[in-house]
C-alpha cells in the first residue's frame with residue numbers, strides 16, 4: 001500500500017510541477033473566482049489559447065460536480081489532459097474555490113472544474129452550490145457527478161442534497177423546454193471495490209434520484225413531468241486510485257475514449273445534449289447567465305439565447321459591414337467625380353454577397369428569429385449604403401449617354417462627303433437609340449437583385465433630354481446652313497450689283513433687281529435641297545424661305561447703299577454723263593464742231609433716267625419696312641447730288657462751247 005501511495009504521490013507532484021512548464025499550464029482560466037467574479041478573459045482564451053472561435057457548434061462543454069476532495073480534478077486531468085489544481089496528498093491544501101475552465105488536450109471539448117460546490121461538508125451556505133449548479137446546467141452538455149462508492153445509497157448525504165439542487169434549478173431553467181433539451185448526468189463512482197456490481201449501484205442511484213424528483217415541488221403545469229424529460233443518465237465506476245493504480249489508469253484510459261473519440265460507440269457528447277451556443281458567442285452567453293444568476297433575476301434560457309443572438313448578430317453584422325465598406329469605399333470618389341465605372345455592378349454585387357455570406361456563416365447559428373431579423377437589417381443597411389452608388393452611376397450614365405449622342409450627331413453633320421446625303425430623322429434616331437442603349441445597359445448592370453432600385457424615372461428624363469439635344473443640334477446645324485446661304489447670297493450679288501450701279505444707264509435698276517431675283521431663286525433651291533436632311537415641317541420651311549428672301553433683300557439694299565455713298569454716286573453719274581455727252585455712238589471722244597448741236601445731246605445726257613426700261617414688281621413682306629428700304633437716297637441728298645451733277649455737267653457744257661470758240665478762233 002505504501003508503495004502505491006508513493007507512486008501516486010510522485011505522479012501528483014509531477015503534475016504540480018508540470019503546471020509551470022507545460023504548454024497547457026496557461027490554458028486554464030479561473031472563469032469564476034472565489035469572489036464570484038466572472039472573468040473578462042473568456043473570449044480571449046476561446047480565440048487565442050483554445051482556438052475554438054470558429055468552431056461554431058462543433059465543440060462540447062462538460063462540467064464536474066461532487067464533494068470536496070473526491071478526486072474530481074484528478075479525474076478531469078486524466079480524462080482531458082488538463083492541468084487543474086489537484087490537492088496534494090501531503091499538504092492537504094484547499095484548492096481555490098470557484099469554477100475553472102480549460103480545453104481538453106487535442107479535443108474540441110471545454111471542461112469546467114467546479115470547486116467548492118459542496119457547502120454542506122464545510123458547513124458553508126449553499127449559495128455557491130446553487131449558483132454553480134445553475135451555471136453548469138445552463139451551459140454544459142454533460143455534468144459529471146463524481147462520488148465515492150460509499151456515498152451511493154446515502155439518500156440524505158451531501159451528494160443527494162447537491163442533486164436535489166441540480167434538479168430544482170433545472171426545472172427553473174428548462175421547465176418549459178420539456179423533452180427538447182436534455183443534460184447528461186454522468187455518474188463516476190470512485191474507489192469502486194467491486195463487491196457491488198455497477199448495475200446495482202446504478203439502480204440504487206436511479207431509485208434515489210427518482211425519490212428526489214418526486215419530492216420536488218414542480219412548477220404549475222409540469223406536475224407530471226418526469227426526470228427523464230430533462231435528463232439522461234450514465235454510470236461508470238473506477239477502481240481505487242491508490243490501491244489499484246494500474247487498474248485505475250487502465251479504466252480511466254478507457255473512459256477517456258468515451259469523452260474524446262466521437263467514433264466511440266459510447267461517445268458521451270450526443271446531439272440532444274447540446275446547448276446550441278456557438279463558440280464565438282460562448283463568452284457573452286456565459287457571462288450573461290452568470291450576471292443573471294448573481295442578481296437573482298429569473299433565468300430564462302430562451303430569453304438569454306435571444307439576447308445572445310442579438311448581441312452576436314450585431315457584432316457579426318458589424319464585421320461583415322466593415323469588410324463590405326472597405327471593398328466599395330474607393331469607388332465613391334470616382335463616382336462623385338462623374339466617371340462611369342463599368343465593373344461597378346459586379347463589384348457592388350460581390351461586396352454585398354460576400355458580406356451576407358460572411359454574416360450567414362457565423363450568425364445563422366444563433367436564435368433563428370433573431371438571426372432572420374438581423375439579416376434583413378444588415379441587408380437593408382448594405383443596400384442603403386449602396387444606393388448612392390447606384391444613383392451616382394445612373395447620373396453619370398445619363399451624362400455619358402448625352403455626350404455620346406452629341407458626338408454622334410456632330411459627326412454625322414460634319415461629314416464632308418455631300419454625296420451621301422444624311423437624313424436627320426435617321427441620324428438622330430440612331431444617335432438617340434445608341435445613347436439610350438448605353439444608359440439602359442449600364443443601368444441594368446448596376447441594378448441589384450433583392451432591391452427595389454429603379455432607373456425608369458432617370459431613363460424617362462434621359463429620353464426627354466436626348467430629344468431636346470437632338471433638336472438643339474438641329475437648330476445649330478440649321479443656323480450653320482443659313483449662315484452659309486447668306487454668305488453665298490452676298491458673294492453672288494455683290495459683284496453684279498456693283499457692276500450695274502457703275503453703269504447708271506437705262507435699266508440699271510432692272511439689272512440690280514434681276515441679280516437679286518436670280519440669286520434669291522438659286523438660294524431658295526439650295527435651301528430646299530439642303531434642308532431636306534433636317535426633316536423640317538413645311539411651315540418651318542416656309543418661314544425660313546421668307547427669312548431668306550428678306551435676307552437677300554437686305555443684302556441687296558446694303559450693297560446699293562454701299563455703292564451710293566456721296567462722292568461715289570456723283571462720280572458714277574458724271575462718268576455716265578460724260579460718256580453720253582462726250583462720246584459718240586461708236587464710243588469715240590467727240591470733237592465739237594461749230595455746226596454741232598451741243599444743247600440737245602447735253603440735255604439728253606443730263607436727263608437720262610436709270611429707271612428707263614426697268615420693269616419689276618416687288619413684293620413686300622409684312623414685318624419690315626419695305627418702302628423705306630426702297631429709298632436709296634433722301635430727297636435732300638437727291639437734290640444735293642443733282643446740284644453737284646448739274647454744276648459739273650454745266651461746267652462740261654461750258655467747256656465744250658469754249659472748245660468750239662477756240663477752234664473757230666484759229
Ligand code: GDP
Nearest residue numbers: 068069070071072073074086087088089190241
Ligand atoms: P477534488 O477536490 O475533488 O478536485 O480532488 P483532487 O483531485 O484534488 O484530489 C484530492 C485528493 O484525492 C488528492 O490527494 C488525490 O491524490 C486523491 N485522489 C485522487 N483520485 C483519487 C481516487 O480515485 N481515490 C482516492 N482514494 N484518492 C484519490
Ligand code: MG
Nearest residue numbers: 072073085095
Ligand atoms: Mg479539484
